[in-house]
Amino acid sequence: MPSRNLDRRGFLGAAGAAGLTVAGGGLLTACGDGGAQAGGAEASAKVKLPTYVPAKVPAPDLAGNAQGLDPAYLRYPKDLVKSVTKAPGDGRAITCLTETFTTPAPAMNRNAYWQELNKRLGSELRLTIVNGLGADSVYREKFNATIAGGDLPDLMWFPPNQGLKNVPDLLRAKFHDLTPYLSGDAVKKYPNLANIPEYAWKTAVINGRIWGYAVPYGRMGQVYVANEDFWKPVGGTDFDSAQDFFDKAKDLLDTKRKKYVLEPAYVNHAQQFAYWHGAPNGWRLDGGRLTHSFETDEFLAGIEFALKCQKAQLFWPDPNLTTTLEKMEGGFLGMHVQSFPGFINDSTMYDWPEKVVVPFAAAPGITPTWAYGYGSVGFTAINNNVPKSRIPTLLKVLDYLSAPMGTEERLFLDNGIEGTHHTRAKSGDVMLTKKGNAEVLTTKQAITFFGNAPESLYLPDKPDVTRSIHASQTELMKLARVDPTIGFFSDTFAQKGASAKDEVNTAVKDIIAGRKPLSFFQKEVLPKWRRTAGDAMRHEYEQAITKGTK
Incomplete structure (x- = not known):
């Protein structure tokens, strides 16, 4: 089975976040003074959301839409496209704080999937993975301790529902404002990021600025x-x-x-x-x-x-x-x-x-x-100790991790190496091996929290179930508020x-x-x-x- 979904039942099914709202014409309206007094509504500012450009991938069997209906594939798509032409990394290690709710991933030196991912990224991905099983406060405590210690990773995942405080002040003090890199047509430099719907990007905007990469997630609550x-x-x-x-x-x-x-x-x-x-x-x-x-x-x-x-x-x-x-x-x-x-x-x-x-x-x-739901599991911010010249590199890495269904990158990200982590049935369906379950599922969940693609529906060897789920989404959206x-x-x-x-x-x-x-x-x-x-x-x-x- 693919590793697209999170294991913890109900996690973020209706997750919330502090961001902004669409005011028409593709403009996101933010309220706040933009200065030292965070989170207030003393002033109003507008920022243009990243332009939405649907990815050019094999057509799904059942179409999705930008409002949150997931595209559905009854069989794994054929004729996959390559959405990233060359390794996005710069050869230097990339550090990240993230979370998981499943069995810990095997260490990098014993994890063929992680090693192959590093090769394809062109940079070694060094993850600090917090296991949040049992209490949401586990990640919050690690997050706060990391901030207090001052030695921040390059990428830091901001969850939307774990009670982080003073977020606007923290962002201004410790992280890069990514508005110039992602607002409007600027996002088109990163095609897979441009494929993220507007409703997900709202979670990454506070006080009129885009503070991170919005991590997409299914919008259904x-x-x-x-x-x-x-x-x-x-x-x-x-x-x-x-x-x-x-x-x-x-x-x-x-x-x-x-x-x-x-x-x-x-x-x-x-x-x-x-x-x-x-x-x-x-x-x-x-x-x-x-x-x-x-x-x-x-x-x-x-x-x-x-x-x-x-x-x-x-x-x-x-x-x-x-x-x-x-x-x-x-x-x-x-x-x-x-x-x-x-x-x-x-x-x-x-x-x-x-x-x-x-x-x-x-x-x-x-x-x-x-x-x-909110259609996002939060956003990933970039430490402001990272030189500005390296921001495009990190965004290209996140662009790779956001490759959608129908791309060669997504096949690998969800299923690892063919013959090692997954096999292909005559029907074209992709099935994980024992090694795939041990390495791909566990490692990918930690990655999914800080870098992911918009959700699509694909259940190996279950086309009728896939069709039924898509139909349910269609009916739910008629009532959705x-x-x-x-x-x-x-x-x-x-x-x-x-x-x-x-x-x-x-x-x-x-x-x-x-x-x-x-x-x-x-x-x-x-x-x-x-x-x-x-x-x-x-x-x-x-x-x-x-x-x-x-």
């Missing part, structure tokens, strides 16, 4: 994934209302045989139920006024429906279940929540009939919604947003588990969220949006 066989006795996974879903789920519940309907991730389910009721993606903007999803009747309805499901015993009884996929595969669970890239990854590994359940109206007259604050910077969000959200999620979990009454949410949880972070975030975002759209 979290989804409900069902085992179709589980639902066959009640006619499948088509539901005409929340009550219809509930009634069918109750029919399938069999506690004696330990067959439950929902995994015990209460908060994830409440969010999906809220989409059935029409909840916004993060914030809703109406007449210049922002309302957070937490403050809406739709979100409360999602909690209430989840509580109803819990009282009916639809959730797996052990809240610490660690074998969700195994229970799904065995037919002991009917549905779970997954990031879309994680769902694709699972689809390559498992043979049980997975299906995305597209949000439906909870009741007649309701318009369901669904949330886009973009958070209007994406791309605007809020100091409060950076400092307190994650912890305040965690408190809300903990309370939601307590309510659904029956430890707190439903009234606890509106009487105590919501007012506290507003006091600690919500109202300040709203004010900062509203100021930024007002100034940024003038």
Whole structure:
């Protein structure tokens, strides 16, 4: 199987970042003073996003688009093109701080894939790889320690969701402003970077400047994934209302045989139920006024429906279940929540009939919604101790790592050396060998965080599954909503947003588990969220949006 997807379930499926927003005409509007006071909205500046130029690669069997629909290949494409004509490196080592969530890669001197990559790059790629399994704070701690120590690598990955603080000040002090190299048509010097969609580049822009290379990722957010066989006795996974879903789920519940309907991730389910009721993606903007999803009747309805499901015993009884996929595969669970890239990854590994359940109206007259992810896992910045004369070289290396599906470079990046790391079937499909799984999958994941291509769909020897996934994306995009604050910077969000959200999620979990009454949410949880972070975030975002759209 190819190594395009990340192993940690759900990681960054709905990742967020502080950047800017499109204001029309390809211009990205940023709010901030651009001086010593970082992250404010005292001034407005505009920067032109990198020009989007789709890569010239073999046509996919099912077309994608610049809004986030992934191109799909039912078989591995033939007649691959060469997107990089010569090794981009300059013979000098390139250092980078990055992360992984899988088994550590074999060391470079015992890793044929890594060694071959160095040859093809023309520079030795020296990676400091942080294994983030267990806690997102692991990478943040290493990142902060590296900054404090002062010995920064050439390339440094900035994750979008791990609570890094004072990012605008840090960027100005320690990293190169890449606006002159990437803004507008300047990016055309790096064709694979120009192939990255605009929505991904927003994560790399703060206070009117492009501070890094945007690492592309699938734009699809979290989804409900069902085992179709589980639902066959009640006619499948088509539901005409929340009550219809509930009634069918109750029919399938069999506690004696330990067959439950929902995994015990209460908060994830409440969010999906809220989409059935029409909840916004993060914030809703109406007449210049922002309302957070937490403050809406739709979100409360999602909690209430989840509580109803819990009282009916639809959730797996052990809240610490660690074998969700195994229970799904065995037919002991009917549905779970997954990031879309994680769902694709699972689809390559498992043979049980997975299906995305597209949000439906909870009741007649309701318009369901669904949330886009951010389409990026953050950005890679260049240490300002790197001479400016070397910036184009590093961007060319990132251009190589961004080679899309249909190129010779992507075949190697995802699958290593033919005969060593992968084999080709008569159909043309590419399959990793044991050595490929040991070297390519582990090494490539660490690389994927700081340099990658826009997502494409290809599941070896599973054309029907690929077709089904593409169809699901098409339907989801009809309902998709973009958070209007994406791309605007809020100091409060950076400092307190994650912890305040965690408190809300903990309370939601307590309510659904029956430890707190439903009234606890509106009487105590919501007012506290507003006091600690919500109202300040709203004010900062509203100021930024007002100034940024003038």
